[in-house]
Amino acid sequence: MYSDVVMDHFKNPRNVGEIPDADGVGEVGNPACGDIMAFYIKVNNNVLEDVKFKTFGCGAAIAVSSMVSEMAKGKTLDEAMQISNKSVIDALNGLPKKKHHCSNLGADALHRAIEDYRSKQQGKIAERPLDGPEVCSCPVCDVNDPEEAPYCSSVCERTTGK
Known part of the structure; x- marks a missing residue:
């Protein structure tokens, strides 16, 4: 049902935690399934120097968060914004269809953290977008x-x- 990659990221998640002085924070949640993800980023010269996450959810949500953090670390902001639900699913060697929404949440949380950082750089407060479908x-x-x-x-x- 789950690939070895998914199981590895679930059992041994990478980059778990919070960055206290994060440059950007992005949070998403899906009340219908109970998954909640928060991503914290540290940016240096337009590159994601550090990425951490905290996730409350199923094993797939934890694996997705871990994989997204790995995929984003060391990327430029523009490169990280290109991380999509499909690229996350591909990197995990697939997810069951009923867990595809987890990959959307992971990518969305990362994108919100980057948007938060960019807003702060412009002296604005990022508007919190409405979460996806409930x-x-x-x-x-x-x-x-x-x-x-x-x-x-x-x-x-x-x-x-x-």
Whole structure:
């Protein structure tokens, strides 16, 4: 179900923690599945010198956060902004479809930290964007209604065997 890379990053997450004097902080959360991620960055000459994270969530969310931190460290800000959910999934050698939202959260948290840093450099306070949808998709039929999803999942399991 999970690749060896995912399991390694879950069991041995890299860059866990907080940077007390972070240059930028980005937080995201998905209330429907309970994942909450915060990324902290330290920037030197437009390069991410240090990246740390704190994640409350499932094993996939922890693995995603660890991988995103590894992918971002040492990159320029522009390069780090190119980290996408697909590139994170690819780096982890795949994730189950029902866990793809975790890769979005990881990339989004990093991007928000960079946006926070850039706003501070311009003397502005970064506006906190609204979090993404407050639901997780059914892995079988892509229902996006939090009220229907538990029912949908059980129906999908019975009808499709998945």
